[in-house]
Amino acid sequence: MLIDAASWNRVSKLFDQFATLTPAQRQQQLADLELDAATSTWLQKLLAAHDSSDTRLLDQTLNQMAADLIGAQHADAGEIPAQISGQLLGHWRVGDAIARGAMAAVFHGERADGAYEQHVAIKLLQPGPYRHSESEQLREELRLLARLEHPGIARLIDGGISTQGWPYLVMEYVDGVHIDQWCAEQKLDRRQRLQLLLKVCDAVRYAxxxxxxxxxxxxxxxxxxxxxxxxxxxxxxxSLLREHQRDHQDSHADVQTGLLLRCTPAYAAPEQLRGEPVSTSNDVFGLGALLYELLTGARIRDGRTVTALLLGQDPDASIIMPSQRQHTLLPAGELRGDLDAICRCALAADPQQRYRAVDPLRQDLLNHLQHYPVSARTPAKSYLLSRWLYRHRLGAAAASAVMISLLAGLTVSIRQTELANANARRAQAVQTFLLDIFDAADPVANQQNPVLVNDLLRQQQEKLRMSTTTEPLLQQELRRTLASLQNNLGNHADALNIYQNLLAELPADASPEQRADLHNLIAGQYERLGQLQTALEHAETATELVPLADKVSDTSVQALRTLASIHSELRDNETATDSLEQALQYRDAILALDNGKALLGSLLADLSEKYGMLGDTDKALTTLAEARQWYAQIYPEMHPEQAQTDAREAGIQRAAGDFSQAAAASLRAARKSRQLFGAMHTQSLRDETALAVDLAYLKCYDKAVAIYQQTVARYRELFGENNLLYANALLNLASMRRKLDDHTAALEDINNTLSIYARHGEQATDMQAYALSIKAQLLFALDDSQQALQINTEALDLMRATVGEHHPQYLRVMVSQGHLAARLQQWELAEQHLRTAYDGLLQALGPESTFTRDAAIKLAQVYQSSSDETALQALLTKTGLNHDDLATAQASTENPQPRSQCSLPEPFDLSEFALTSS
Amino acid sequence: MATAVRLAASIPADNRDMLEQFPELYSTLRHIARRERRRNPSDTMNTTVVVNEAWLKLKHSSMQWQDEQHYLATAALAMRQLLVDYARRSAATKRTRVDDCPLFNNDCELNKTSSSILALDQALQQLEQLEPRLTRLVELRFFAGLTLPESARCLGISPRTANREWSRARAFIQTAMQS
Incomplete structure (x- = not known):
């Protein structure tokens, strides 16, 4: 039976008034009042309790009860004596005391069996409610802690429960002083203090x-x-202590009192004081409190606030910002602005308003030191989990650890989200689930037999599918997470599969937003799989479910972006441009969204790309500049979105034919990505691939090959040899080697590529077709025209099935087909192919296109060779070509021009990307 | 809330040592209580004496307490915590249901005591959400063993108000523990 504060307020006033009255008086007055049922019930109950002659607990004295409780604990472990020097705890001998607190005592210690010499610190905890059966569980948790190996963290070496019942922890002995004392003794200035704190951030982030x-x-x-x-x-x-305590609570949820002993009220985050489960957000707050103290010399909460906290009062009491304090260690001028903002964001009472992880806090400290804008000065807003994941899909640099870091980012975020929902059981489930992934992926444990990311994820997917214990909501969240991982790793069919199942399982009463969101994700996967018509259908469904005109939301804008992108893929840049321009009419409403600036920036960036494809380079670059302005307000220069903007600029310049500018922008993007994500990340590899493409346009084939060789090696290391991204990289390398006339090596690469594609079935059909067409070119160059024709036919068949008969790419392969047939003097077949291809290209690209012209010339040559003068004359009239054109073309086939020189703009330092030159 | 603010207002700001007082106080109370039990195993225990002895001990320790009232408010909370911890521990060791108890079984008495204390703690948590001052009052009077006038003085309210609030708190707790 619960009552809310407002009703209590009413009831308590009435109670005070009625308590002193006789039953008769009460009856009479009660009749005059028209009370609602709930108030009346409560009032009656309180009065009945007040009148009752039963013995009330509160009327007894505590004395007997206290005697019962305290005296009963015979079996309870005793207090830790002041001197236990010489005692053995497991393998360890206890030495002199280092420090004693109310809840624990720390002693020097050493290895008792003399197996090796090791000076340790032994921490004995005041006996808690541990029983023998639980020691295994405690050990389990200690093992988790023992996994922490970082120079910034004192290592946990051993631990357990002594025969006397004391839980003990054996830790690396650190001979040092408290950080605040150190800063004071060494008279560190602001920069030095911040640099010290950055190291602390690194350690916490690692943990x-x-x-x-x-x-x-x-x-x-x-x-x-x-x-x-x-x-x-x-x-x-x-948290170790708290976990155990919670296990013993049964139904008696402990809100505040138990916690006061487990954390330090002066530093604890408000939600921690309220008794919510521990989360990484607590540590962000803790780092904020450390920062604050290192800057001001004062604690975030003064004595009176802490007293209020101890008395169970409002822990949200606002914190005085560093520069506003009367006495600080550093001049207020140094604290105002950035550092105030960083403290405010790290110490926000609401975890939603706080830095979402240690990393952004650390980044802001770095930005401040390097004079970049700090993100805390624009207010932190809440994002959906998926957006958050998007930003954090990225890990660190260590080669073999890339998947660990990918997973780790996710892990922490999911756990955090769950904990933020105060759903400890779900958080526990997520932690277990993700720990499984960790164990399987741990490169140290699996050195003999490293697990590939893909296998790992499929295993987890299967496991999730089979699991019946996981809650449906949690299941969905985990599956979405897996899908987003699969997408980032290029496994679009897997990601698609997950999203489709999620859509199918959506309850009938799901909101249009939920439905649209999934359709949008599905459309994105189909798009990446090259199944554009299906992608289009889903994208249209999504936009119809949440029309922008009805409500501007993250989902509606994202759905529209996907739709535009698919239209663009379908070579309908006009429609794409139209819808993006329309979306921009809602500029104000978009900016009012939580992530408004980011969304608007993305819309503008998308639009600039479309302008670029429509040939309006100036407009494209202006629009992109506008996008950059919005991004600059929310992102530091070193940010994934900024890297992507550089990549887009490269795309625009590439479309405009300015390959020097394109290469320069690609280089910027690749540099940023590498710095942000490390070399072993798919994003870095994508950007480096784009750079190689630009270099190839600049005819710097050898440099492009050098880059491709590296990307190939990295993809192989990441995903193994049966992966599509690896195959695509290999295909790029092959086509580049072909440009360098290294036909044999290229052919070998292509064959490898093709066997990978073959194993992936339909998923890889479009790439397979493209690879086959290149293979045909290679065979032709190696003078095996017969086989070339055969392979090219295969390519054509596949392409007809994927892109259709009117696609320029298909038509170009058909030109090759005709050319090959002509080489084999199969005039009829050649004429047929070239005629169809020419007509098609004329329609698709117009008469001016080099491809159309190329088809026309080849067709004319066939007529020449087969002495069909009438047809030749008709063609020449139609195309405006003359005999000289044909002669020039003939000459250049017979005596190919020497390869042009690489025209790399200076200075152009590629050293970091192409270390090994072929 | 008003009380705590008033209570806190009597404390000079930025007394850093205060922050560690709670654990120390808890530890001291427990130490004295256990010693009392060992000394007089057959007797009941006077919790007021325990609280007072802790005050005498802590008054001269390195920790600085602003005044006795502040001490008492914190001690009452610590005492509540101490007994709840003991009750929880005994509930964890002996999980016999209260109803199953044969007559004259000490273990059952203990179980009744611990379940009462735990139920009281839960009722106090509910009350905390509605009217924190009533919770403080119960802590001072029941757990620290103060008289009503002493509790009133500690909370900075008139004895009459304290009396009215005590009736209300008692009725609420009775009701909440029954449900």
């Missing part, structure tokens, strides 16, 4: 990637050794 939260960050838990290196102690101990 989060291993699913461990510190939950009690404060100066006394950050020790700085003589070399000035900070080390975090007591990692995860706070």
């Amino acid at each position: 989060h990637s291993k699913l461990v939260v510190h939950a009690d960050l404060k100066p006394s838990n950050v020790l700085v050794n003589r070399d000035g290196e900070p080390k975090l102690v007591d990692f995860g101990i706070a």
Whole structure:
């Protein structure tokens, strides 16, 4: 039976009034009042309790109960004695005390069996409610903590429960002083303090990637050794204690009192004080509190606030910003602006308003030190999980660890989201699920037999599908996560499969937004798979479900972007441009959304691309510049979105034929991506591929080959040899080698590529067709025209099935087909192919196109060779070609021009991308 | 909330040592309580004496307490915490249901006590959401063993108000524990 505060307010006034009255008086007065049922019920109950002659608990004294409770704990472990020097705990011998607190004592310690010499710190915790059966569980958690191996974290070496019942932890001994003391002793200035804190951030970030939260960050838990290196102690101990405590609560949820002992009220995040489950967001707050103290010399909460907290009062009491304090260590001028904003964002009472992870906080500190704008100065807004994932799909640099970091980002974010929903059970389920992935993916554990990302994800997908215990909502979230991973890794068929199932399982009463969101995601996957008509249908469904005209929302804008992108793929850039321009009419409404600036920037960037394809380069570049202005307001220069903008600029310049500019922009994009994601990331590899394409246009084939060789090697390392991205990279390398006349090597690459495509079935049909057409060219160059013709026929058949008979790409392969037939003197077949191809190209690209012209010339040559003067004359009249044109073409086939020189603009430093030259 | 603010207002700002007081206080209370039990195993325990002895001990420790009222408010909370922890522990060791108890079984008495304390704690948590001051009042009076006038003084309210609020708190807790 619960009552809300407002009703209580009413009821309590009436109770005070009625309590002193006699039953008769009450009856009478009650009749005059018209009370609602709930108020009346409560009032009656309270009065009945008030009148009751039963013994009330509160009327007894506590004395007997206290005696019962405290005396009953015979079996309970005793307190830790002051001196236990010499005692054995597992393999360890306890030495002198280092420090004693109310809840724990720390001692020097050493290896008891003399197996090796090791000086450690042993932390004994006040006996908690541990029983023997639980020691295994405790050990399990300790193993999790022992996984933390980072120079900034004091390592957990061992632990368990002693025979006396004391839980103990054996940790690396750190000979150092508290970070605040260090800063004071060394008289560190602002920069030095921030740099020290950045190291702390790195350690915390690392721990989060291993699913461990510190939950009690404060100066006394950050020790700085003589070399000035900070080390975090007591990692995860706070949450370890809390987990166990929670297990014992049964139905008695403990809201505030239990927690006060487990964290330090002066530093704890408000939600931590409210008793919500531990989350990474607690540590963001803790880092904010550390920052604050290092800047001001004062704690975020003063004595009176903490007293209020201890008394269970409002923990959200606002924190005085550093520059507003009367006494600070640093001049207020240095604190105003950036540092105030960073503190405010890290210490926000609402976790939603806080930095979402350690990384953005760390980035802001870096930005501040490097004089870049900090993101905290524009207010943090809440994003959907998927958007968040989008930004954090990216990991770190370590080669073999790329998938770990990919997963880690996700892991932390999911766990955090779950915890933010105060759903501890779901968080637990997610953690278990993701830990499984970790264990399977751990490159150290699996050195003999490294698991490939793809296999891993499929395993998890299967596991999820089979699992009946996971809650439906959680299942969906995990599956979406997997799909987004699959997408990032280029496994679009897998991603599509997941999204389709999610759509099919959507309940009948799902909102149009939910439905549209999934249709939009499905459309995106079909688009990437090259099945454009199906993609179009889904994108149209999505936009019809959430018309922009009805409501401007993230979903409606994203759906429209997808639709435009598909139209563009279908070579209908006019329609694409139209819909994007229409969307821009809602500029104000878009800007009012949480991620309005980002959305508007993306719309403009999309639009600029379309202008580029329509040949309006100036307009494209102006629009892109506008997009950049919006991005500049929300993203630092080193941001994935900024890298993508550079890549788009390259695309526009490439379409305009300015390959030097394109290459320069591609180089910028590739540099950013590499710095942001590391070399072993698909985004970096994509950008480097684009750079190689531009270099090829600049005829710098050898440089392009050098880059492709690297991308090929990296894709192989990441995904193994049976992967489509690897195959595509190999195909690029092959076509580049062909340009360098290295036909044999190219053919070998192509054959490898084709066997991979063949294993992927329909998913790879379009790429397969393209590869076959290149293979035909190679065979032709190697003088095997017969086989070339055969292969080219295969290519044609496949292409007809995928892109259709009117697609320029198909028609160009058909030109090759005709050319090959002519080489084999199959005049009739040659004429037939070239005629069809010419007519088609004329219609698709117009008479001016080089491709149309090329088809016409080849057709004319066939008429010449087969001495069909009438047809030749008719063709020449129609095309405006003359005999000289034909002669020139003939000459250039017979005596190919020497390869042109690479025309790389200077200075153009590629050293970081093409280290190995072929 | 008003009370705590008033209570807190008597404390000079930025006394850093105060922050660690709660754990120390908790630990001291427990130490004294356990010692009392060992000394007089057959006796009941006077919790007021425990609280007072802790005050005498802590008053001269390195920790600085602003005044006795502040101490008492914190001690009452610590005492509540202490007993709830003990109750929880005993509930965890012995999970016999109260109804199953044969007569004259000490374990059952213990179980009744611990379930009462835990139920009280839960009722106090509900009350905390509605009227925090009533929770403080119950803590001071029941857990720290203060008289009503003493509790009133500690909370900075008149004895009459305290009396009225005590009736209300008691009726609420009775109701909440029955449901």
